Every structure is written in C-alpha cells, then in structure tokens.
Amino acid sequence: MNPLPKFRSLALMLLLSACSLSPNGTAATPRPEPPSTGPRSAGLIPITVMAASSLTGPFTEIAKDFESTHWNSKVLFDFAGSQQLAQQLANGAPADVFASASPQYMDTVVMSGRIQAGGVKTFARNRLVVITPASNPAGLKNLTDLARPGLKLILAAQEVPVGQYSLTFLEKAAVDPAFPPGFKDRVLANVVSYEPDDKTVVTKVALGEADAGIVYSSDVFGASAANLVSLAIPDALNVIANYPIAVVQDSQTPGLAPDFVGFVLGPQGQAILGKYGFVPVTSP
Amino acid sequence: MVAVVRTVSPPSPPRLTQKPRLRRAIQGSWELLTLPLLLFILIPIASLFFHLTPADLVTGLEQAQVRQAIQLSLTTSLATVVLSAALGTPLAYYLHRRASRLARLIDTLVDLPIVLPPAVAGVALLTAFGRQGLVGRAMSPLGVTLPFTTAAVIMAQTFVAAPLYVKSAALGFAGVDLELRRAAALDGANRWQVFQHVVVPLSWVSVLSGCLLTWARAMGEFGATIIFAGNFPGRTQTMPLAIYIGFEIDLRVALTLSIILVAFSFVVLALVRWVLNARLDR
Numbered sequence: 001m002n003p004l005p006k007f008r009s010l011a012l013m014l015l016l017s018a019c020s021l022s023p024n025g026t027a028a029t030p031r032p033e034p035p036s037t038g039p040r041s042a043g044l045i046p047i048t049v050m051a052a053s054s055l056t057g058p059f060t061e062i063a064k065d066f067e068s069t070h071w072n073s074k075v076l077f078d079f080a081g082s083q084q085l086a087q088q089l090a091n092g093a094p095a096d097v098f099a100s101a102s103p104q105y106m107d108t109v110v111m112s113g114r115i116q117a118g119g120v121k122t123f124a125r126n127r128l129v130v131i132t133p134a135s136n137p138a139g140l141k142n143l144t145d146l147a148r149p150g151l152k153l154i155l156a157a158q159e160v161p162v163g164q165y166s167l168t169f170l171e172k173a174a175v176d177p178a179f180p181p182g183f184k185d186r187v188l189a190n191v192v193s194y195e196p197d198d199k200t201v202v203t204k205v206a207l208g209e210a211d212a213g214i215v216y217s218s219d220v221f222g223a224s225a226a227n228l229v230s231l232a233i234p235d236a237l238n239v240i241a242n243y244p245i246a247v248v249q250d251s252q253t254p255g256l257a258p259d260f261v262g263f264v265l266g267p268q269g270q271a272i273l274g275k276y277g278f279v280p281v282t283s284p
Numbered sequence: 285m286v287a288v289v290r291t292v293s294p295p296s297p298p299r300l301t302q303k304p305r306l307r308r309a310i311q312g313s314w315e316l317l318t319l320p321l322l323l324f325i326l327i328p329i330a331s332l333f334f335h336l337t338p339a340d341l342v343t344g345l346e347q348a349q350v351r352q353a354i355q356l357s358l359t360t361s362l363a364t365v366v367l368s369a370a371l372g373t374p375l376a377y378y379l380h381r382r383a384s385r386l387a388r389l390i391d392t393l394v395d396l397p398i399v400l401p402p403a404v405a406g407v408a409l410l411t412a413f414g415r416q417g418l419v420g421r422a423m424s425p426l427g428v429t430l431p432f433t434t435a436a437v438i439m440a441q442t443f444v445a446a447p448l449y450v451k452s453a454a455l456g457f458a459g460v461d462l463e464l465r466r467a468a469a470l471d472g473a474n475r476w477q478v479f480q481h482v483v484v485p486l487s488w489v490s491v492l493s494g495c496l497l498t499w500a501r502a503m504g505e506f507g508a509t510i511i512f513a514g515n516f517p518g519r520t521q522t523m524p525l526a527i528y529i530g531f532e533i534d535l536r537v538a539l540t541l542s543i544i545l546v547a548f549s550f551v552v553l554a555l556v557r558w559v560l561n562a563r564l565d566r
Contacts, residue, residue: 084531087535154514191516193432193516194514194516195515196510196529209410209415209431209432
C-alpha cells in the first residue's frame with residue numbers, strides 16, 4: 001500500500017487543524033510579543049496612544065513635553081477617526097491609551113471589555129464651526145447660506161463623531177425659527193462628499209475643492225488655518241463634544257500609561273489643549 | 285538479402301515503482317511548499333464566509349447603500365475598461381515595437397501609475413483637475429467641475445488601471461510575428477487592415493487578459509477614488525469605499541460587500557478562464 005498519499009493528506013490535515021482557530025472575533029486575542037526592534041530595544045518604553053484625528057496637533061506637542069519629563073518613554077500615535085479606532089480596539093488591537101472624540105465610541109470599547117468604565121475621564125471639549133476656503137468662493141456670510149442651491153458642502157460621514165455632531169446641529173437649526181423651513185434637507189442636498197475624518201474635510205476645503213465644511217473649532221488652528229475662514233455657530237445650535245480618555249486594560253505599560261493620562265488632565269496638558277482651540281476641562 | 289529491421293522501442297522511462305518509497309516521498313514532498321502561500325490566500329477569503337450567516341447576507345443586500353455601491357462599482361469599472369481599451373490600444377500599438385528613447389521614456393511614464401501609491405494618484409488628480417487645479421481652473425468657469433462626480437470615479441479608476449491594459453496589450457501585439465505582418469502588407473493590406481486582420485486575431489488573448497486586469501484593478505480602487513471623487517452614497521461610493529466606511533460601524537455591511545466582491549471576481553475569472561481554454565484548445 002502506497003503510504004505517500006496518506007503522508008501528504010496527514011500533513012495537510014495537521015496544517016489545516018493548526019490553522020482553524022476560534023472564529024470568535026470579539027473575544028480578547030492574546031497579546032502579541034513586544035517587537036525585537038524599536039523603542040524597547042533602545043531602552044525606551046513605548047506608549048501607544050490611539051487618538052481621534054482632531055487631537056493630532058495638541059497630542060503631538062503633549063507627547064514632546066511628556067517625553068522630556070519622563071525620559072525613558074516614547075509616545076507612539078495612531079491618529080484616525082474615533083469610530084475606526086474603537087472598532088480596532090474592540091477587535092484586539094494593542095494600545096495603551098485611547099482618546100476618543102465622542103463618548104459613544106469610548107462606550108463601544110468599554111463594552112468590549114478593553115477599558116474599565118470607571119477609568120474613563122473627560123479631558124477636553126470641542127465645538128463645531130463652519131469653514132470656507134480663504135477666498136470664500138461662494139460668498140458665505142451666515143449660516144442660512146448653507147442651504148443655498150449649488151453650494152458644495154463637505155461633511156464628515158455620520159459614523160464619525162464630528163459628522164454625527166454636524167447632523168445634530170442641522171437638526172437643532174431645523175427647529176429654530178431663525179432658519180427657513182426645509183433648511184436641513186436643503187443643506188444635506190448640498191453635500192458632495194462624506195469624509196472618513198475631520199482632517200480630510202479641512203484639507204479639501206482648504207484646497208478650495210468645496211465651498212464649505214463643518215468641522216471642530218480646534219481644526220481651524222495650525223497649518224491649515226491660513227487657508228480657512230471660519231463662521232461661528234451660536235452656542236444654542238452648537239454641539240459641545242466631550243472627549244473621553246482612558247487607559248486600556250491590558251496595557252503593556254501599566255506604570256506610564258496612567259501617567260500620560262494624568263499629564264493630559266493636568267495643567268500642562270490642559271494648557272496645550274487650550275492653545276490648539278480645545279475647551280479645557282477645569283475638573284477631571 | 286533482406287535487411288532485418290529490428291524495431292527498437294525507445295527506452296522506457298524509469299518505472300516509478302522501482303524507486304524506494306521513501307525517496308519518492310521526499311522527491312514529491314516539494315509540492316507541500318505550495319501550501320503556505322495557498323493557505324495564506326485561501327484562509328482569509330474562506331473566513332469571510334464563516335463570519336456571515338446567509339440571513340445576514342440577505343439583510344445586507346436589502347440595504348439601499350449596499351445595492352448602490354454594487355451598482356456604482358459595476359458601472360464605473362465597466363466604463364473604465366471600455367475607456368482604457370479605447371484609449372490604450374493606440375498607445376499600446378505605438379509602444380509595442382519602438383526602441384527609440386522617446387518610446388522608452390513614454391513606456392516608463394505609463395508604468396508610473398502602477399507603482400504609485402493610490403493616494404498619490406488621488407492627490408495628483410486633485411491638483412490637476414480640482415477646482416483650483418492646473419486644468420480644473422480652466423474648466424470651472426465653464427461650469428465643469430470634476431471632483432465629487434461619478435466621472436471622477438471613472439477618471440481615478442482609469443488613471444490607476446489603464447496602464448495595466450497598455451502593458452498587456454503591448455506585449456500581445458509584440459508577440460505577433462513580424463513576418464506575418466510583412467506578408468499581409470505584401471499582399472496589399474494597409475496598416476489598419478494588418479491590424480484588424482492579422483494583429484488583433486493573434487493577440488486577442490493578451491488584450492482580453494489586459495481588460496480583465498484593468499477591470500479587477502478598477503473594482504478594487506480605493507485611495508485615488510476617496511481623495512479625488514470623495515465618498516457619497518449612490519454617486520461616488522464604490523464598494524471598497526462602502527466597505528471601509530461600513531467596517532467602522534456595521535461589520536455586516538462590510539462583510540456582505542466583501543463576499544459579493546469575492547464571489548463576483550471568482551465567477552468572472554472562472555468564466556474568462558473557461559473561454560480562454562475553450563478557444564485555445566481549438
């Protein structure tokens with residue numbers, strides 16, 4: 001009897017059975033081994049911070065100050081839409097700190113078990129603003145102009161926190177007598193694109209590809225500011241976004257990660273956030 | 285005297301059953317080396333199907349956003365293939381036999397979109413055809429704006445996928461024997477007739493596979509599309525964009541679209557392979 005086919009099929013079966021792991025995607029996956037290259041091999045302890053893309057400016061500066069006071073640390077960032085980061089964290093992506101632009105996506109991660117509900121703290125607030133290119137090609141003067149037919153408007157996708165907040169603003173305006181009836185529908189009819197995060201909205205408006213966009217007031221600071229003009233939204237119609245931050249449970253830096261969160265909540269971190277257009281919280 | 289012709293049969297190949305079994309096992313086991321890559325490709329594709337129940341698939345298909353994405357992907361990628369073939373065939377024919385420095389430079393330039401990251405392609409298209417772009421600023425006073433339109437989707441797909449057609453078609457044309465073309469020319473055929481009656485029938489396999497590569501690349505195009513055309517359901521949200529956005533809130537939407545893409549690609553590939561095998565066997 002020829003053992004060869006048996007040998008081959010046995011090897012195949014072994015390989016296949018080794019590969020058939022649990023299909024449960026939401027269970028916590030085992031932590032990966034720390035890399036053999038990178039900050040750890042240089043003696044530095046890396047802290048991985050997943051943060052909403054609207055925090056790119058202030059968190060980069062906060063990281064520099066943090067590293068200068070915690071000499072053995074190296075802060076690594078993953079900036080993206082909070083919805084994307086929440087999905088990745090819920091599926092086991094390794095991280096030490098999560099800073100979200102909306103409590104909703106922090107809750108998603110809390111429900112997945114990666115973050116303890118008691119450890120979540122609000123560290124900043126943000127508000128919405130309407131932006132136009134510096135040349136203001138559509139001649140936008142007030143908020144009602146957003147409904148003008150033919151205007152090209154860019155919003156963030158409604159899955160993104162700032163996109164959800166933009167829709168909330170439109171809903172508030174719809175019931176406000178100062179705005180004409182059908183305002184919300186006409187504005188939504190002007191939308192040409194729903195972007196995956198706020199920074200893309202800023203870039204496309206700053207490039208002049210659209211006539212207007214709705215983003216955070218903190219987005220108007222920094223490099224793009226020179227190419228943008230912002231139109232304020234009154235508090236009654238505005239959405240105050242609470243940004244929560246928390247340490248991830250299975251963090252590989254159980255000492256440094258809470259220090260980072262403490263730094264963000266402390267006077268230095270709050271001052272930097274204020275500098276970048278965020279509304280600091282006075283009490284954590 | 286009668287010559288005796290002994291028919292000598294050719295030496296028979298070494299009979300496999302005479303080799304030791306272990307040696308045969310080791311010699312044949314090289315085929316196991318094919319398994320790692322094969323499994324690496326097959327397992328992720330198969331796991332897509334394990335994650336979604338048929339009921340979820342039906343629910344996913346009922347959503348308007350999913351149907352819009354499928355329809356948009358199909359129409360834009362088909363338009364891309366037609367456009368690439370129409371515009372790419374003259375270019376492929378120009379490039380296929382010339383050895384001049386200019387032709388080689390053009391050849392390298394046409395290769396660029398293949399190696400460029402798609403995001404770079406998107407930014408490039410925006411800076412050229414955007415409202416403030418090089419060409420775009422001449423068009424916007426005329427009322428023509430390209431970004432955020434379905435036409436922009438087709439442009440983005442064509443930019444990244446057409447070079448694949450050009451390369452494949454050029455290879456196909458180059459494979460047609462020069463003697464055959466000269467013979468046709470001697471018989472009085474002009475250049476167009478040579479192309480129509482000699483080159484095309486002999487190179488259609490390469491042209492078809494070029495079209496297939498172009499279609500596949502266009503269906504999967506994401507980076508250039510989201511930057512240049514934006515993301516708007518029904519107008520510019522192709523299947524890859526819908527999967528990306530859908531992944532972040534409703535995994536079922538992403539899985540439904542992914543499975544449809546896999547199934548559709550498989551059917552088309554199998555069909556084309558069947559057609560090719562059928563024709564080549566004649």
